[in-house]
Amino acid sequence: MVDVDRYLLKPWEPPEEKLYPVIDELLAAWQATGEIARTEIRVVGHRWSQRSFAIRDFLASNAVPYRWYSADDPEGIRLLAAADAGPDAVPLLLTPDGTALANPSLTEVAAKVGLHTVPQGDxxxxxxxxxxxxxxxxxxxxxxxxxxxxxxxxxxxxxxxxxxxxxxxxxxxxxxxxxxxxxxxxxxxxxxxxxxxxxxxxxxxxxxxxxxxxxxxxxxxxxxxxxxxxxxxxVAYRQLPATGVDDLVGRGVYYGSASTVAAACVGQHVVIVGGANSAGQAAVFFARHAAKVTLAVRGPSLDRGMSRYLVEQVRALDNLEVRTSTTVTDCQGEFHLECLTLHDENTGMDEVVQASHVFIFIGAAPMxxxxxxxxxxxxxxxx
Ligand SMILES: Cc1cc2nc3c(=O)[nH]c(=O)nc-3n(C[C@H](O)[C@H](O)[C@H](O)COP(=O)(O)OP(=O)(O)OC[C@H]3O[C@@H](n4cnc5c(N)ncnc54)[C@H](O)[C@@H]3O)c2cc1C
Missing domain, CATH: 3.50.50.60 (FAD/NAD(P)-binding domain)
Structure with missing residues (x-):
């Protein structure tokens, strides 16, 4: 068994130019993350809670390692009890120094995990x-x-x-x-x-x-x-004009990609909305996790908005279905997304499909x- 973080093929001469700077860069990157990697942040929350998702997404997008515990699982229940935290305290952030932050703001989370939040001067x-x-x-x-x-x-x-x-x-x-x-x-x-x-x-x-x-x-x-x-x-993401969508944001509906929920997509049906490169990238990414991915594209073909290399990747995946001339018109679910309606612009037919997650990439407007x-x-x- 070996544990390989990085490897590089021996570069050409001279080493001062080709080899040493590459190794320097790898070491600097490793050193920069070393301090954070030694710490263990724990987050206890509910899988389908918007606040829990916001904190997980924030930590992940800032490359801060953390462990996630569901508030319904035995270990999550034990951590909540040990911190004397009631239902209002969830999501709960536990830091290595023993601090428990109940339902913290992102700025509080950032400061606690060592991100720089306060300007050095005015x-x-x-x-x-x-x-x-x-x-x-x-x-x-x-x-x-x-x-x-x-x-x-x-x-x-x-x-x-x-x-x-x-x-x-x-x-x-x-x-x-x-x-x-x-x-x-x-x-x-x-x-x-x-x-x-x-x-x-x-x-x-x-x-x-x-x-x-x-x-x-x-x-x-x-x-x-x-x-x-x-x-x-x-930019600010364009909002999907579908009924029911707003109430489910963070609970199965996501604007943009959310790699933190990739593990939750295993074995599920995931819908990606959009026909350009970011939708294509997300479709390829989630096809590695989900049982099935449907790419709902409003236009008549993928070639209009997506780079050719990506169209080829999309078409090569067996568990990725592309539905052109299709819009999402409705999202439903009690506590989280359960199903959505796909409207076929050519036939005028609606189809309700079961799906646990929908990721929306329908463009953005400049701020x-x-x-x-x-x-x-x-x-x-x-x-
Ligand atoms: C999933 C995905 C895949 C992509 N893949 C590609 C690709 O392969 N190739 C490609 O060319 N492009 C790609 N793009 C597009 C590319 O990422 C964008 O064009 C690029 O990020 C735009 O850079 P920007 O700095 O102008 O804006 P942004 O990346 O949008 O950054 C703006 C930043 O400003 C911050 N901000 C906004 N308002 C405030 C405020 N009031 N106070 C403080 N901060 C604020 C935001 O939080 C944000 O971090 C992709 C986009 C996505 C979403």
């Missing part, structure tokens, strides 16, 4: 970047590498949408593809190396011009300022207002 000489997706991380790397005093603010997890991708095949410099997690981790380390500060689990809710300062307001009422703000807030739920205040320029 004024940054140069730049504040809002949004930690590829665009924001790229801006942080280039700003900090030019010596600018830089802070990046991310409300959920760095990596943004790209961080959710199981395999990105078209990113420059990665001919064999790269997972969103790997890409994010590298970009974060690169930003860190140049001295950019990265805050996680902090939502920006307002912007203000105050004299020469550009002020950013946080959801908890605090603020920081800089001379320049870069908005890299990405061109900068910050959602933001009150964008402007005060007169006093200088």
């Amino acid at each position: 004024f940054y000489d140069d730049v504040i970047i809002i949004g930690g997706g590829p665009a924001g991380l790229g801006a942080a790397v280039y700003a900090a590498s030019e010596g600018l005093h830089t802070v990046l603010i991310e409300r959920q997890a760095t990596g943004g949408q790209a961080g959710q991708s199981s395999r990105i095949e078209n990113y420059l410099g990665f001919p064999d593809g790269v997972s969103g997690g790997q890409l994010t981790e590298r970009a974060r380390r690169q930003a860190d190396k140049f001295g950019a500060e990265v805050l996680t689990a902090r939502q920006v809710t307002g912007l203000e011009v105050r004299g020469p300062k550009r002020v950013v307001h946080f959801h908890n009422g605090s603020e920081i300022a800089a001379r320049t703000i870069i908005l890299a807030t990405g 061109t207002n900068g910050c959602p739920r933001a009150s964008v205040a402007t005060t007169p320029d006093s200088c």
Whole structure:
């Protein structure tokens, strides 16, 4: 038996250029995760609870290892009793130092698991970047590498949408593809190396011009300022116009991919909604876990919105059914998703199918207002 974390084929000469930097990079990545990997965070919650899902998703998207316990299983019941936690305390987060956080906010979770949530100062000489997706991380790397005093603010997890991708095949410099997690981790380390500060689990809710300062307001009422703000807030997912869907979000219905629930999809029927690359990637990913995957595509063919390499992967999978000219019109379930209605645009027929999970990838609209739920205040320029 061997335990292989990474391996590499011996690269060409000279080793100073081809071998040592690769090993340095692997060691640095291992060192960076070592501290977190030694800790053991435990989450006790309900499988179909939105709050429990939000915490698991947050930890997973920030690459924080944790153990999950169902509040209905004997070990979950034992942990709740040991922490003297009642039903209102679920989800419960238990940290290695013995702290029990009852139904915590994401900012509390972030601070407890060692993520950086509090800015080092209240004024940054140069730049504040809002949004930690590829665009924001790229801006942080280039700003900090030019010596600018830089802070990046991310409300959920760095990596943004790209961080959710199981395999990105078209990113420059990665001919064999790269997972969103790997890409994010590298970009974060690169930003860190140049001295950019990265805050996680902090939502920006307002912007203000105050004299020469550009002020950013946080959801908890605090603020920081800089001379320049870069908005890299990405997109907001388009909502599926199906009845019953809103009540089941986080309980079988997910916008975007949710790798944390992949294990729960084993042996189940999973529906993916959408006809572009992210839907295709998710369909291929979940086909490895679920008994059956249905890809519901509104358009008449896959070729319109999906890259050819992905169409080929989708078509090669036996447990993946593609239904074109099909929309999801209704989602039903008492405590979680149980079935949904597929409407065939060609025949006009509806079909109710049993499904435990639906993942929605029907596009997104740019957050061109900068910050959602933001009150964008402007005060007169006093200088
Ligand atoms: C599953 C999936 C697979 C994909 N695969 C590919 C692929 O293979 N190839 C490809 O080219 N593209 C792919 N994409 C698309 C690609 O990921 C996006 O184009 C890219 O992530 C956009 O980067 P961005 O930084 O502009 O925005 P985003 O990635 O959307 O990042 C924006 C960030 O800003 C944060 N934010 C927003 N508002 C606030 C606020 N008020 N305060 C603090 N933070 C805030 C968000 O939380 C988010 O992290 C995929 C997308 C998905 C979802």
